[in-house]
Amino acid sequence: MARGSTRPTSRDVAQAAGVSQAAVSLVLGDKWRGRVSEPTAQRVRDAARRLGYRPNLAARNLRLGRTRTVLLVVPALTTEFFAEVYTGAARVAAQHGFGVVLYPSPEGVGPARDPFASAQAALDGVIASSMAADALTAIRGDQLPLVMLDSDPEGSLGAATVNLDITDGIRQVAEHLLALGHRRFLHLAADVPSWTFEIRARALAARLADTPGTTLRTARAPISVDGALAATETALAAPGPRPTALVCDDDKLAVGAYKAARRAGLRVPDDLSVTGLDDLGLATAIDPELTTVRLDAELFGERGMRALLAVMEGRTPEEGDIPVHLVVRGSTAPPPHD
Amino acid sequence: MARGSTRPTSRDVAQAAGVSQAAVSLVLGDKWRGRVSEPTAQRVRDAARRLGYRPNLAARNLRLGRTRTVLLVVPALTTEFFAEVYTGAARVAAQHGFGVVLYPSPEGVGPARDPFASAQAALDGVIASSMAADALTAIRGDQLPLVMLDSDPEGSLGAATVNLDITDGIRQVAEHLLALGHRRFLHLAADVPSWTFEIRARALAARLADTPGTTLRTARAPISVDGALAATETALAAPGPRPTALVCDDDKLAVGAYKAARRAGLRVPDDLSVTGLDDLGLATAIDPELTTVRLDAELFGERGMRALLAVMEGRTPEEGDIPVHLVVRGSTAPPPHD
DNA sequence: CCCATCAAGTTTTACGTATAACGTGCTCCG
DNA sequence: CGGAGCACGTTATACGTAAAACTTGATGGG
CATH class of the missing domain: 1.10.260 (434 Repressor (Amino-terminal Domain))
Structure with missing residues (x-):
């Protein structure tokens, strides 16, 4: 009764x-x-x-000593990118009877401070993106299984890592622009201390170093349309021959670049070719549609969760970076004649 | 030891x-x-x-009979809108020692099937947006405190509701367009059975009915750029005088509308005024920037969480819809002369 | 001087579940 | 015909925490 x-x-x-x-x-x-x-x-x-x-899940968890819940630490949810990462991770998790709790860093893009304080949940494991070393060591000290997303393989304290092959993506971008005939490059770099942005700069510099006669300048901007607009405007107004190709660290920056070009009276792609990276919905919303590198964010989340499951079961996670590929649209064309 | x-x-x-x-x-x-x-x-x-x-949180939860964890059921995370709702809800939750677990409906936009199966968490309450009646009754049967976001006040089975004042937002849009001189309207409606879209149609029809000499036609599209593109193209090619103002149910649809206009050789806003609703980052990324209705998604999430806290404590949630306001940008102008 | 009060703890219990360990009859084989 | 084994359960226990109920020794007021 x-x-x-x-x-x-x-x-x-x-x-x-x-x-x-x-x-x-x-x-x-x-x-x-x-x-x-x-x-x-x-x-x-x-x-x-x-x-x-x-x-009663609390009772079951107590009895079994596990919670079938993992934490996903992301920099922020300001674009759909990490939302898709979550979706992919959550789908795989659900297939294995796991739930995923989201922890978006309150500081926005950048290092997360204390992922445990507000994640009011008992956890079996953690997937973390772009996390500061101190929070990282806190987790390690907890002995929790950990997988890092897009992090320096050397600096992740022995945690398993799952990475997108960003280096190859940037290489494809450079290859495409070089084939079109571009020689003067501007790199619009995200002003965020994160491994995933560092390797963009390295990859671009490395590829251009292989082709004599190319020049590369760099502008830095916070990841926002307005920040990108300002930085690009300044860079385009600099003395010397104007760059003909603008490689942006992500799609959002490219939107700012479009606006700066328009203000400077330059047409995309006739006067200036622009590329992005992410292939968010944004890329096909703007005119001309953006040539960019497609990152499969859902697959990224899936692979992250799969790797975590492997770590939790004592298996070795799948090796290999996730391939990315260039999507050529209307924002790139041969450079103008002098 | x-x-x-x-x-x-x-x-x-x-x-x-x-x-x-x-x-x-x-x-x-x-x-x-x-x-x-x-x-x-x-x-x-x-x-x-x-x-x-x-x-050990499992033990604590078992002992105390509560988990300080709530579930947020959202239709999907395909735009930043619900990501911001989550952020707002999670912030308020954290202030009160609560965590928020996210449940994005696997079916995408539309009714959620079984929010509990995959949310591997013991819950103290639920905030749900656009949920099907069956899942709703399941929750009600569970006696869990529940708050509905943007739902029919009559049909929510007595649950507390927090709503954006969409009706007023659409009224502001209509007012703005009427003041510019528009008389022939096209409504690009989201083809999703949800209260929040229903009231858009009602509000627009109601306002236009008050002004003699206006006409209103409706096109339906799934919430996607391509869907909106196709639907708008068809609608613009229909016989009879062309509409001069296109009211879209959200910003994403407006992007599709831009593309359709461009293909039809129409300029925005000179030949066709377009409005959106949401004010996502998208709205200022496109050219011309979109006249739209700003919805404060984070505040929406905050109010939702606050209401849930009230329900859980046996208090009465704060009354009143959340105000929204029109943001006039470059996509609206007086209609062209015949 | 004796009981009430109080500080400073300890002992015990309950939360709801999963499972190891332990009965019961009954059947069936040697 | 005796007991081994099986089918079908039950009883008992542990997980780690919070808090109610209890203990103990000291103090102090009437």
């Missing part, structure tokens, strides 16, 4: 079905083969449904 | 400090005034820090 106000427990179900609480646990946990007869099992299932029984 | 492999418990701390487990619980729970001496309390705190003790 249920008391009505509080949620039914397995004991309530047991009483309703005329069996012991242990029998209920066995039947509902699918561990009853050869231990409970089929008719009895059916009685239990009926009673559970009738009472609307759902197991 | 810690066993090294497993996480320290309050009992380990007790042993290290030479007190009972109860004393540890009292001290660390800040309930020790007049029950434990200051020196002893200090010993406990030191031991806890030394061992790196963090309480």
